Amino acid sequence: MKRFKTFLKEGGNAVKNVVRIKKEYVKPIFNRFYQLILKPLGLKKSETTFLGSTGKKKDSGDMDVAIDYTAIFKRSKTIKTIDDLYDKIIQILKQNHIDYKDMRQMGLISLAFPIYDENGKNYYIDYDKRGENKIVARVQIDIMPTDNLEYVSWSYYSPTEEESKWKGLYRNEILYAIAKYMDFKVLKKAFDKEGKEIPTEWERYFFDLSKGLLKGRQTRIGKKGNIIKSIKTIEKKVIEKNPDMITQMLFGPNVRANDVLTWEDAWELIHRPDFPYKNKLKDILKMTADGILKKGYPLPDELAKEV
Numbered sequence: 175m176k177r178f179k180t181f182l183k184e185g186g187n188a189v190k191n192v193v194r195i196k197k198e199y200v201k202p203i204f205n206r207f208y209q210l211i212l213k214p215l216g217l218k219k220s221e222t223t224f225l226g227s228t229g230k231k232k233d234s235g236d237m238d239v240a241i242d243y244t245a246i247f248k249r250s251k252t253i254k255t256i257d258d259l260y261d262k263i264i265q266i267l268k269q270n271h272i273d274y275k276d277m278r279q280m281g282l283i284s285l286a287f288p289i290y291d292e293n294g295k296n297y298y299i300d301y302d303k304r305g306e307n308k309i310v311a312r313v314q315i316d317i318m319p320t321d322n323l324e325y326v327s328w329s330y331y332s333p334t335e336e337e338s339k340w341k342g343l344y345r346n347e348i349l350y351a352i353a354k355y356m357d358f359k360v361l362k363k364a365f366d367k368e369g370k371e372i373p374t375e376w377e378r379y380f381f382d383l384s385k386g387l388l389k390g391r392q393t394r395i396g397k398k399g400n401i402i403k404s405i406k407t408i409e410k411k412v413i414e415k416n417p418d419m420i421t422q423m424l425f426g427p428n429v430r431a432n433d434v435l436t437w438e439d440a441w442e443l444i445h446r447p448d449f450p451y452k453n454k455l456k457d458i459l460k461m462t463a464d465g466i467l468k469k470g471y472p473l474p475d476e477l478a479k480e481v
Contacts, residue, residue: 188275188284192314195237199289199313200229203237207287207315212241214266215253221245223323225330226342236284236314240326243319259319273312281319281384286312320384328417329383333436340474344437344466346383348444351461352424353381355454361391366401374401379413386415387423426450441476 195203208219225238246253253259260278267274267285274285289311320326332342355378362375374395380388390410396402414420417431425434425443434440443449444458451458463473463481473481 188277188316189273189286189312189314191312192236192286193289193311194233194235195228195313196233197229197231200224200237203287203289203313203315204239207237207239210270211263211266211272211317212239215241215246215259215262216249217241217246221323223327225318225326225332227332230332230334236316238316238318238330240318240320240323240330242321242323244321256319263317282316284314284316287315288312318384322386322415325386325415325417326384328431328435331435338436338438340437341471343469343471344474345434345440346381347462347465348437348440348458349381349424349434350465351458352444352451353379353387354461355457356424356451358454362393362395364395364401372401375408380410381420381424385412387413387420389413437474441474 204224208217208222212222221242223240225240227234228237228239243256243259246259253262257278260276260283263283264274264276267283272285272287274283276283318326329346330342331345333340338344357377357379359377360373360375361377362373363371364374365371372394375391375393377389377391380390382388388410391408392405393408394401394403394405414423421429421431421434425440426446426448429443434443444451444455449455459477459481463477466473466477
């Protein structure tokens with residue numbers, strides 16, 4: 175899987191005519207969704223988990239459900255690959271006349287699911303755009319297969335309003351930046367058109383929301399041997415998927431995953447005297463700020479003062 179969620183993780187709908195999910199609807203929606211869609215895959219409820227803000231806030235834009243595909247592979251005689259799994263999910267959705275969008279290249283399938291009560295009856299009615307005709311309200315559910323529920327539960331963690339005023343993406347921008355600069359090694363250099371010597375190939379770490387901590391190489395050398403503007407990733411491989419091990423690598427040997435759940439947690443940790451990459455802090459802060467602004471969100475005051 176290339177990525178879990180890119181544009182969807184910041185909001186927006188992949189399927190049409192859906193409403194926001196009120197907190198009180200989450201449990202009955204999921205119970206019905208599990209019975210209709212997930213149980214036929216051979217999944218137990220314990221082999222699924224909510225990601226992000228689902229069930230934490232008064233309402234949310236969609237319901238993100240991660241499923242353990244390794245459990246399915248172990249039990250099924252016909253589902254042995256990720257593509258087999260996506261095909262089976264789509265088959266079940268079609269059988270239940272549920273609108274969906276196949277986004278397996280992004281690591282998920284999005285669907286529009288009716289809001290049900292505990293007895294399986296629709297109980298939330300909406301109106302069409304003109305406000306004239308009653309329609310059964312639907313919500314967006316994103317099914318995201320994973321081989322590590324523990325990791326994605328942490329990497330996609332979204333704090334409650336009491337825990338932090340900032341979305342989970344703020345913390346993650348710090349994690350992306352630390353990973354890049356914690357052991358950045360220039361392998362090759364070359365002179366550009368202005369005669370300036372610049373890095374053209376390097377080795378670095380990558381923090382990935384779905385895969386874990388990766389290590390790989392990147393280059394700015396094109397097919398013709400010339401320096402290009404865009405950066406190409408030559409190779410990447412997973413180094414670590416255990417959340418506690420990842421936070422120790424990013425923040426230091428005594429830091430566990432539960433110590434890094436919010437923006438405030440990460441901000442405090444990178445400003446500690448024992449933060450292992452203090453010599454790279456300026457670069458880390460700049461990349462963090464650039465990432466937040468690129469996604470269209472405001473900078474926290476403390477970050478704005480340092481960049």
